[in-house]
Amino acid sequence: MSYVSERQHRRLAANVAGSFYVNSACIDCDTCRQLAPDVFREAGGYSAVAKQPGSDSERRQALQALLSCPTNAIVCEEKSGTAEVMEDFPLRLDEGLYYCGFTSPKSYGGSSYLLLRPDGNWLIDAPRYVPHLVRRFEQMGGVGTIFLTHRDDVADAQLYAERFGAKRIIHALERSAQPEAEHFIEGVADVQWDADTKIIVVPGHTRGSMVLLYRSRYLFTGDHLAWDRERGMLTAFDDFCWYSWEEQGKSMERLAAETFEWVLPGHGKRVHLTADAMNRAMRRLVEEMRSGA
Numbered sequence: 001m002s003y004v005s006e007r008q009h010r011r012l013a014a015n016v017a018g019s020f021y022v023n024s025a026c027i028d029c030d031t032c033r034q035l036a037p038d039v040f041r042e043a044g045g046y047s048a049v050a051k052q053p054g055s056d057s058e059r060r061q062a063l064q065a066l067l068s069c070p071t072n073a074i075v076c077e078e079k080s081g082t083a084e085v086m087e088d089f090p091l092r093l094d095e096g097l098y099y100c101g102f103t104s105p106k107s108y109g110g111s112s113y114l115l116l117r118p119d120g121n122w123l124i125d126a127p128r129y130v131p132h133l134v135r136r137f138e139q140m141g142g143v144g145t146i147f148l149t150h151r152d153d154v155a156d157a158q159l160y161a162e163r164f165g166a167k168r169i170i171h172a173l174e175r176s177a178q179p180e181a182e183h184f185i186e187g188v189a190d191v192q193w194d195a196d197t198k199i200i201v202v203p204g205h206t207r208g209s210m211v212l213l214y215r216s217r218y219l220f221t222g223d224h225l226a227w228d229r230e231r232g233m234l235t236a237f238d239d240f241c242w243y244s245w246e247e248q249g250k251s252m253e254r255l256a257a258e259t260f261e262w263v264l265p266g267h268g269k270r271v272h273l274t275a276d277a278m279n280r281a282m283r284r285l286v287e288e289m290r291s292g293a
């Protein structure tokens with residue numbers, strides 16, 4: 001938890017005065033700006049408090065950000081309310097779909113998700129291993145499968161797998177990140193895992209990046225695809241493409257043929273559109289990647 005004890009890091013000058021602030025431990029992962037967009041702003045390679053929380057809901061969101069920050073860079077000098085806000089996690093996004101919070105520095109603050117399923121819950125990428133989430137996952141039926149989109153976002157997947165006896169799925173080319181995983185996907189062909197679940201291999205960001213499509217509605221995208229809130233369109237990260245931008249463009253073209261309504265990334269903003277609007281957004285992104293814009 002991020003309280004006054006973390007003051008060995010300096011308070012950033014970009015913060016407005018008040019009890020909430022960001023310190024120099026910030027790694028600019030964007031988690032706080034997504035959870036509390038009215039409070040936190042980007043400020044030259046860091047986040048900073050642009051406005052102290054003014055309402056109960058803003059304070060709650062700011063505390064959610066504090067709990068989810070991977071580096072304990074968010075400080076609140078008034079401790080009240082944090083234990084209650086912890087109970088919000090995992091945060092409900094949709095029926096049976098949750099954002100885990102408690103991001104890990106091992107995944108640079110990557111987002112992870114819990115998907116409730118009648119045949120056993122799935123964790124998509126992994127959060128920090130924290131007792132609160134273990135308890136809540138237990139209450140919600142445990143974790144049967146952990147789908148790992150790529151090597152960067154595994155965080156504490158092994159600890160969750162051991163705790164719940166969960167099966168981990170990762171691409172064979174990402175094996176070094178989770179050598180004891182129970183199932184390795186080979187090659188580049190799509191895998192229809194079951195009637196509801198399709199695994200799509202999308203080389204680009206890394207050689208073995210994969211996305212998970214559930215019921216033609218939820219697409220868990222790792223670092224392949226996200227929403228750009230400034231431009232109001234889907235995006236891919238050419239600055240953080242570790243394998244091949246050309247291959248990522250080809251993977252995006254194949255993905256544009258799929259139907260989905262939600263993009264649930266590891267990094268970058270989540271988005272929910274109608275299937276038609278999502279299809280248009282995908283085609284716009286493909287065109288932009290083709291043109292090199």
Ligand code: SF4
Nearest residue numbers: 026027029030032069
């Ligand atoms: S969540 Fe923490 S590390 Fe990430 S941008 Fe905010 S303050 Fe920085």
